[in-house]
Amino acid sequence: MPDETQHEAVRRARVEERLQNPALREVIAQAIAAGEVPPVLVSEQDAELLDKGDDLESVLSLDPLEAIVRRFGRPPLLIENDEVVLQPLPEFDAGTDVLIKGVEPFVKSVGRVEFVNHDMEWGGTGWVIDEPTATSRVVATNRHVAKLVAARVADGSGVFLRSPAGILYKARLDFKEEVHSNPGDATPILVTKIIYLADDASPDVALLRIEGEPDLPSALPLADEEAESDQRVALIGYPAYDSRNDKNDQARYFQGIFDVKRFAPGFVMQALGGGQALSHDCTSLGGNSGSPLISLENKRVVGLHFSGQYGVQNNAVGVGTLRRLLAGERPVGRARGPVEKAPTEAADGAHAATFFAGREGYDPRFLGKKLAAPWPVLDAATEATLAQPSDEVPDQPFELRYTHFGVKYRADRKQPLMTAVNIDGEHSVRIKRTRDKWFADKRIPADIQLSQADYSDPQIDRGHMVRREDPNWDVAATSINDATQLAKDANADTFHYVNAALQHSQLNQGRQLWLGLENYILDSARTKGFKTCVFTGPVFRTDDPEIVDGLPVPREFWKLVVMPASGGKKLHATAYLLSQGDMIRELLEKRSRVEAVEGFVLGPYRTFQIAIADLADATGYDLSAYIPADPLGQARIGDEAVSTREPVFVPLDSFEQIVT
Incomplete structure (x- = not known):
């Protein structure tokens, strides 16, 4: 042998x-x-x-x-009226049926993790692991179940995400859903907090809080020791049809009955320890994710089921890990590469109009006398929504002037309509980030500005429209690291609330390239020593989702980058969009492209390069000064689009795809 x-x-x-x-x-x-x-x-x-x-x-x-x-x-036994429906178990020792009946009370504490406002009705199994008070319980499930509707935040807890329409996802536990149960029997209990959501490099665990009347299900007892090989165990959970498993096996075992509570006995195949994972052979399918692994002899939970491979083994998180997480211990954070860490934020401040004396704002002549880069022209209706600074000057109407940039602020939305910044790559200065402190600008009324409290929701980001680093330059600087007072003023000026827009968590799905685009622009300016002007703003719509105290949050953002073309005698301009595709779909609808609209599906958030003419059409801003300078609009694809009236855009996955 x-x-x-x-x-x-x-x-x-x-x-x-x-x-x-x-x-x-x-x-x-x-x-x-x-x-x-x-x-x-x-x-x-x-x-x-x-x-x-x-x-x-x-x-x-x-x-x-x-x-x-x-x-x-390994038959997965049905559960009816909180009782296990027994059947012959020829592979198990005599008396196993008695042991099953001995843990039958555990059935009431295992529920189905259901979702609210999500296209999936439910995602896995959860069970009561702790009873902190008479009216609250802690539920254990898998990270990969909770992450269907939630995201992890910095302290290791989780927050619910929002649907593509901006509606908040929720989760609840239904402790019934048995075979032959009536819909009226279900009394789902809402999840009020995600206490812990593991990161992707930690054991697959999530801890949820539910609250209700004093008759909430009891906590399942946890074993004092890890499971041993060959120990008789069982899963309680909600197996769903799973294409990863043989369909004939599923037909024989489940008889077409899925998505209901079952009791699946089996054996521990491999004990936890010595570099080996805890594995078992209880019959499970996808909906069992988050099921408790219960020792039949000891009447204790020995693990949290999280995965399985057909014909090989199932795996579970050991009870020791569950105990440590329940006690508040958290895995050591993993380094994810060098990042510029934002220090703890200070309390808000405010600056009087006198503080801004000498700020010249955005300079349309920055690129040269013959290369004017004016603000987009606005119609009267849009101008009527703008705040008027107390120090407004005639040749810069509506502009809140800062060091090397300006803001035109929309009063009714309490956010910038657009910003414009001059970037001088040759004279760029690096300013080290210190403790963030944000300010109100007293040149406009305080009641039309947001504050720190408006960004308390962890799903809402405070998005700089003019990036912190963009205006940080000074022609008097002797090197990129020569932090002059002018550059320091420019850096500090970006921390005014009028320069921030509300951004919700959905944008994080596609923000990487968008933020990288700004780095790409700035780094190119630094490397090549050229000047550029960047306009940025949200896309405001009447149907934007109301998230922050009734205040609508923009779903898309646009950017227009202007610089001298090769030779320096004319402009070069490109436009970009951070979007799921809403603007593009609306352009198709506007131009009566019926077939194209019917086939258009909104995707995940990503960065697009879009023709400036189409950006102008979608926003209503007059961008005629830049349309002739747009290489995307002048490309052959643009010529073809003229006859079909299709929007011209390029989904970007890398900077090399930018049409220049």
Whole structure:
């Protein structure tokens, strides 16, 4: 016999011992004779030997037999009226049915994790792991279940995400959903807080809080020690049809009944420790994610089921990890590469009009006398929404003037309509980020400005429209690290609330390239020493979702980058959009492109390069000064689009795709 590892030897011994059970041998033999075992498990040579009457043990190799044992000896028992519906268990020792009945009270504490406002009705299983008060419970489930509707935040807890329409997702626990149960029997309990949501490099665990009346389900007791190999265990959960498993096996085991509570007995295959994961062979499908793994002998939870591989094994998080997480211990954070960490934020401040004396704002002549880069022209209706600074000057109407940039502020939305910044790459200065402190600008009324309290929702970001680094330059600087007072003033000026827009968590899905685009622009300016002007703003719509105290939050943002073209005698301009595609779809609708609209599907947030003419059409801003300077609009694709009236855009996955 070839050398075997200790684990393989244990498995072989267990298989050989179980094959002494006549009832099990008969079940396997009948299954093979009926052709129910896939060819991968029984070779042609094995089949010939079976036909000749050879002994079963000599025919089947170890690994297929392990799969067969699980395929024919692990029935997932139905639960009805909180009781396990027993059936013969030929592979289990006598008295297993008594042990199952002994843990039957656990059934009431296991629920289905259901979702609200999500296109998935439910996502897995959860169970009560702790009773902090008479009216609250802590529920354990898997990270990958909770992450369907939630995201992890810095302190290790989680927050609910929002649907593409901006509606807040929620979760709840339904502790019924049994076979033959009536819809009226269900009394789902809402999840009020995500206490812990593991990161992707930590054990697959999430802890949720539910609250209700004093008769909430009881907590399941946790084992004091880790599970041992060959220990009799069981899962309680909600197996759903799973295409990763053989359909014939599922048909035989489940008889077409899925998505309801089941009790699945089995054995621990491998104990936790020595670099080995906790594994078991209880029958499970996708909906079992988050099920408790219960020791039948000890009547204690020994693990949290989180994954399985057909014909191989299922895995669970050990009870020791669950105990530590419940006690408040958290995995050590993993380094994710060098980042500029924002220090703790200080309390808000305010600056009087006199503070801004000498600020010249955005300079439209910055690129040269013959290369004017004016603000986009606004119609009268849009101008009527703008705040008028107390120090407004005639040739810069509506502009809040700062160091090297300006803001035109929309009073009714309490956010900037657009910003404009001059960037001088040759004279760029690096300013180290210190403790953030944000300010109100007293040149406009305080009641039309946001404050720190408006950004208390962890799903809402305070998005700089003019980036902190963009205006940080001074022609008097002797090097990129020469932090002059002018550059310091420019840096500080970006921390005024009028320069920030509300941004919700959805944008994080596609922000990486968008933020990288700003770095790309600035780094190119630094490297090549050229000047550029950047206009940025939200796309305001009447149907924007109201998230912050009734204040609508923009779903899209645009950017227009203007610089001297090669040779320096004319402008070069490109436009970009951070979007799911709303603006593009609306342009199609506006131009009556019926077939294109019917086939257009909103995707995840991403960065697009868009023709400036189309940006102008969508926003209503007059960008005629830049349309002739747009290479995307002048490209052949643009010529073709003229006749079809299609919007011209390029989804960007890398900077090399930018049409220049």
